[in-house]
Amino acid sequence: MTAASSTAVRRGKFPTGHYLRIAGGVIACAFFLFPVFWMVLTSFKMPRDIFTTPPTLFFTPTIETYTSYIWHADVPRRMLNTVIVACGAGLLSIVAGSMAGYALARVKLRGAATIGALILLSRGVPPIALAVPMFLVARRLGIADQHITLILAYCTFLIPYVMWLMRSFFKSLPPELEESAMLDGCTRFGAFVRIIVPISMPGLLSTLIFSIILAWEELLFALVLTNRFATTIPVAIAGIAGDSVNGANWGALTAVGTLTVIPVVIFALLVQKWLIKGLADGATKG
Numbered sequence: 398m399t400a401a402s403s404t405a406v407r408r409g410k411f412p413t414g415h416y417l418r419i420a421g422g423v424i425a426c427a428f429f430l431f432p433v434f435w436m437v438l439t440s441f442k443m444p445r446d447i448f449t450t451p452p453t454l455f456f457t458p459t460i461e462t463y464t465s466y467i468w469h470a471d472v473p474r475r476m477l478n479t480v481i482v483a484c485g486a487g488l489l490s491i492v493a494g495s496m497a498g499y500a501l502a503r504v505k506l507r508g509a510a511t512i513g514a515l516i517l518l519s520r521g522v523p524p525i526a527l528a529v530p531m532f533l534v535a536r537r538l539g540i541a542d543q544h545i546t547l548i549l550a551y552c553t554f555l556i557p558y559v560m561w562l563m564r565s566f567f568k569s570l571p572p573e574l575e576e577s578a579m580l581d582g583c584t585r586f587g588a589f590v591r592i593i594v595p596i597s598m599p600g601l602l603s604t605l606i607f608s609i610i611l612a613w614e615e616l617l618f619a620l621v622l623t624n625r626f627a628t629t630i631p632v633a634i635a636g637i638a639g640d641s642v643n644g645a646n647w648g649a650l651t652a653v654g655t656l657t658v659i660p661v662v663i664f665a666l667l668v669q670k671w672l673i674k675g676l677a678d679g680a681t682k683g
Contacts, residue, residue: 486551494559
């Protein structure tokens, strides 16, 4: 087969493969997004429409569930608590985790790899094994059901995540950057703040975004450590699921679930540029 014929074959096969990849992507997106679509659709149904057999796509929409449960479940206050706790835990974790990751990546410590592995393995500890002692300590200190308690609790699983991601990112940067800055009179910490942090900003932002999303959806710590004042939106969803005696109130669950997903989707759309840039830089440097 000549070069011209092989080129023609490749050109002829390209559109088919291209369309197959597009079709595969559409099918995968439809598969993973269908539960979200069905949740939003169900939130606008009357109870009789929810339990219709077979399920119907055509019905008279209503917002009765939203208007009745948005105040019954105290959604606005719990949503504000979730924003405060998720953003606070994300910011605190990115500061502590990035410095820990930089130390493990640059500072020559005996047993640094072991220390990093132990910190990462701490994520394997069952959360309930930490939540109960945390509750006892918080109650003894008089800070139970407070935002700061939940923020510190979330940091226990966010900091190892941030540290490990940023350690890999920092190791990909040439050490000559800090060395040149220290030759000009910077300390190690000054070189980190003035040189490494600006260069690593895409990675820091993408890690911060993932940390906020992880904190947003966390339930166990919020369920154990809060009672009323600092309860978050996942606790509201769990409360609705446990209120019904004759079965789950699917209308209320889907309505509050939709209200919970909307801020995350808006947040992801607003920060997608930095998220994609951080992921692309991490893939390139890694």
